[in-house]
Amino acid sequence: MNKANAAATLASVVFLKIQEFPRRPVQEQARLRAQLEAVVAVTAAELLPENRIVLDADDGSVIVILGDPEGSLRLAERAVTATAAGLPLSIGVNHGAVQMAGGGRGEGMIGDGIAVAASVAEFSAPGRVMVSRSFREALAYTRPGAESRLHPAGVFTDGGLRRHELYAPDELAAGRTQRRRIVLGVAAVIGLLGAGVGVRVVVDGREKALEKGLSSLRRSALEGEKLLRELRAKLRH
């Protein structure tokens, strides 16, 4: 095993896996790899060079992103659009430990963060992004609210009998969260105002509260009428 030469760091790992890569004819493999490189070049260009490291895998590419889970998700979602251009990608995103590993064959990286991202990509269908629970937590911490776009996709067990709780981005999920919040807000308004009215009824008695309310309404109506009259007079003048 290669000797690690740096302390473990937590980073977001995007695994872009070409589906069924080993089973494809070599000509197609060469074409798909060239396509993937173009996709990585375009998508990684959005990230600062000091924030990303691109690694080679046998059947895809891995992008390790430092301190930017939101950028990682954006990159993964942009890369998935390449499926429309005939590049069958399945994408796994994880947030976990990575570290630089030197060795006789140049620089490289190892870490559980990469291994889990690879497993997540294995579970992902072509043209789909799946993220791990740890990535969702990292995203929620750096950008609270952004995690509402990720809805649960299930619990999967990999070859090493490790269970992964996975999530998939869903635009509708964000809308659902927003709607839930609106409903909650309306319910809070109705509940709290109703409670205020209830308290008044209990304290003053029903008729008095009603009379008070009606007189307040009448007063408001008179004031409104007066205001309207003044406005009309001003306009006529």
Add this chain to the structure above:
Amino acid sequence: MAKKKLPQFGRYKILEELGRGAMGVVYKAEDPALDRIVALKTIILSDDAEGHSEYQKRFLLEAKAAGRLNHPQIITVYDFGQEGDLAYMAMEFLKGSELRERMKEGPISVAEAVHIAELVAEGLGYAHERGVVHRDIKPSNIMLMPHDQVKIMDFGIARMRASDHKTSTGLVLGTPKYMSPEQVLGSPVDHRSDIFSLGVVLYEMLTRTKLFSGEETQQIFHSVVNFQPVAPSKVNSEVPPMLDFVIERALKKDPAVRYQDAFELAADLRSCMIELVDREAAEAKQKGTGKSTKTLKLEAEAKKGQAPAAEAIGMDTRLPVSLRFDCSAAAARLTNPTRRDRAILTRAPRPVGFWRRLRRDSGARWLFAVVIASLLAGAALAFA
């Protein structure tokens, strides 16, 4: 001194001995009935009476199967028979040289190696279609003929005496350096084993090195099962990157992800040949204009190491940094982190607290504001 009397097998008159191997002797013989010169291969069927009938049965089956093969890249079997404890096969007499000899003579060009492998793959594809697996593809079983032709020899012969070579651990021995992992492990062997062996032969032709070497058979077996070969382009810079893909796929340890069909391998080798021809033409053209010939991409490919696939990646699996992207700045951040980097990059994500969510999440902020406003309005309604 009196000349040693050469034996006669059936109607075949032995003319001279051509060579000897573990399985038997090869003679040059004459078929007087057809006035034809043949190569007669004898095979020792059994050393004990017990296994004799079994060997005989297997020999007949394999010889019949091999005899049905009629392809320009496969040596033609004319006849077979038995003479005492020796079985014999009368085959086409070839005037060529073994690939093993050619490899010893000197380096084989990439184009020639690809051409040989392509023809062998074609022949294997034909045989596999008919249910015949060679099981012992190696340079000495590939004959180079005039006019760039190739013939595969000894189809099915390895199988005929397979049980002779069973070891105490149940492994079947053949030619260890060219055996597939499934042969080494004693697992069921099918046509994909021949594809692996051809991959080894091609690798050796291209790199002029022995792929699986070792002083002892066990060492070689261990290499066959565990050693991940470096890309041939790293050893021989003339090898195009596409050929790396072909060899890598032919040499997959797991037969399920190897080439499933020798014709598929032949097609890919043909594509490599086209690329080689194009490259040679481009090089010749550039030589004419005095320009440099290598592209950056080829150099990068040549330097590239072997990286594992997603399913084989574990937490200690090392993935190489891509040479196509400049990752030095980020790598420097990891190897020599600043205090700020250490604080940011080593901190595990925590659950989002109430105030953090309120500060950073606009939706939550609005909800909170609405609740507070409603609370105040409710209080006003109640007590004003």
